[in-house]
Amino acid sequence: MTISDLPGTRDDERRRDEHDFDPVRPGETFTSAHEEFRQLRQRHDGLARSQEYDGFWAAVGYDEVLQVITDIEHFTTRKQNAVPKFAFTGVRPPLHLDPPEHTAYRRVINRFFTPPRMRALEPHVREAAVSLLDPLLSERWIDVCKQYAHRFPAYVFAKFFNLDVATSELIKNVSGTYVDAIQVLDHDTVKSLSGRLYEIAQGIIDERVAGDFDPEEDLTAGLLAARHEGEPLPAAMILGCVRQLIVTGMVAPSVFTGNMFVHLSRDPGLQDALRADPSLIPAAVEEMLRLYSPYRGMARTAREDVVLAGQLIRKDDPIALVYTSANRDEKVFPDGERFILDRENIQRHIAFGRGTHSCPGAPLARMMMCITLEEALARTASWRLTDEPEMAIWAEWGTRSVPLDFVRA
Template identity: 70%
Template sequence: MADLTDELEARSRHDFDPQAPETFDSAHRELGEVRSRCPVARSQEFGGFWAMLGYQELVEVITDIDRFTTTKQNAVPAFSFTGVRPPLHLDPPEHMAYRRVINRFFTPPKMRAMEPKVRQCSTELLEPLIARGDADVAVEYAQKLPAHVFAEFFNLSVETSTEIKAVSGRYVDAIQVLDHDTVKSLSGRLYEIAQDIIDARADGSYSPEEDLTAALLEAEYEGEPLPAPMILGCVRQLIVTGMVAPSVFIGNMFVHLSRDPELQELLRREPERIPAAVEEFLRLYSPYRGMARTAREDTEVGGQPIRKDDPIALVYTAANRDPRVFEDPDNFRLDRPNISDHISFGRGTHSCPGAPLARLMMRITLEEALSRSEFALTGNPGMAMWAEWGTNSVPLEFIAL
């Protein structure tokens, strides 16, 4: 009876409020304090959920596909009301039919081919801001770059990609305030765009070697073409997932470098160290904290009983600063010896397939911004709300070099 009483008390406690207002520094401080007491935390918001704040605890959940599934509730708060969207909404082995196709488009040769296109997008957006001398780099650069890059990557017009970015932004805003009717409406619009992309490839004019959507249309699973509704869900997933996280993350890098002019100058002087800096920024400022799994059975993580069908948020934002794994976790360390242990793009079955393209955007952003300018904050950063962590406003002064 004592054990049952303890479990009931754990399920009823409220360790943190995911909807509390935040500054650039407050969330990491507060999540760190909660993590030190309970790496498997509890919140009663969004219908109640567990939150993996500890590194080992989070890794256990994302790698043990026998105990935890992504097919039931894969985000906190829940917002997938409008169909199955592979590969995220599928477990192995079904999800691999889609991942095999997607992975072919993020290989090193594909990324080398994308580099000049990403660099052109970056410079075309940055140059007028630097020439002007001031800008909100989150609004005027970070929120626009993914749309331009995705237009190149998905063989879309910039107008279509920009609409995807705009609709995705409103979609995320509606999720954050639990406006389910708007979520469903905007998701429907994203499905319409995805269907238009598929229809444009129906005549075979796009090569499956060069176009991801065409490759999905050509792919088979167990000797049969992939089902049309699942291809639609996959394209719908792909056109949205890469839009939000880069937008909030890129601003984080500018905030940090504005606060650390010595690091800014070091990377300007030694640009070959930018890739290492990007990895540490990814660890330090991981934007993901609302992706989720659901327990398949009654189980336990980190000594905490978790019941079948309990939703579990994966708070990468906190896990990547776990002092049990990363020494001096709240401070930036260039060339951190175990930086490859960070899990900003997940691990295992559902690790982010687009990580190479995200890294490319981040590296080129820093190379172009640092080689062309010095920059400093001119106001307080504005912050996104759960489920992302990061900036949605970063006012900067640029000094052209």
């Protein structure tokens, strides 16, 4: 369909004034957002509208999300890459850049997530998981989010980025407060904490400049050594890239880890099956990634007037990419609201995005989730929820608090 085939401008403007859903509605539960997104997919053909955050479109259908993230000719990540907009303090490659500008940074980052590097990192990830889980399981009653999921990424990233654990935990604490401020539109705190994260990133860079770090073994040193068209990458862009990298992997693993524990607490049969045959854990994690995708506020901006799902999207309109909804779209995933181990087309899920800006850290995230379940299941006979989970609010979807009763094996 071309723009000239669309209904008249009056219909277009009426649609823009509608308010299909409220992303900041209080009282969200573990199931309420998915129920709402299912209804939005059915009623609005994959594209919903909200008047919150100054008004935005929300791609809630699989095909609509996939079209936006793969059509870099019509949709850009430069102007607004999240709803609500919170990038007030500089450009942070590669997320804030489109090809070809982003490619030099992505090329360096990709080198550090290869299968051989992940295999080398695996013993350290497992050691971190065990060191955190063992004392907790002895307590029996724990909050798996606050006592494990919020801490685990800091230990992993300390090893991955060649940082001491204290620095990594500082990043985790600052980034957690930063995300909380984004969710309530506290722009002053967002700017202040973003500045603090830049200071930490600059300290990491200064340490590499002063020290003897191998650019083949250290990601920050790799960025400093990289050349694009014969020239070093700009210092401000390297700073922005490190600033982006040290935060990106901290939030999503935290909320998703809690999601896994909630799901398994509600399905003791699956718990037992995974304990009996741990080789099933990777497939179970993959299906849970589809079912509980943590991103719903990542965004793109229309470069020009463009048609999406039969709707005219105006130039500069922001579009939220609701992966949380798209991965349950029944048009692509039959019985999409239900967990199905070894789902036939599971490889089509887009929990980590697709194309230019797909998550480079996906192999590490998968490893972290699989190891967490392997070690937790091996050390327990069962676990159950002792209260309702506390949920994150837009822009992430997932748990902030999951109180559990563990029975140790």
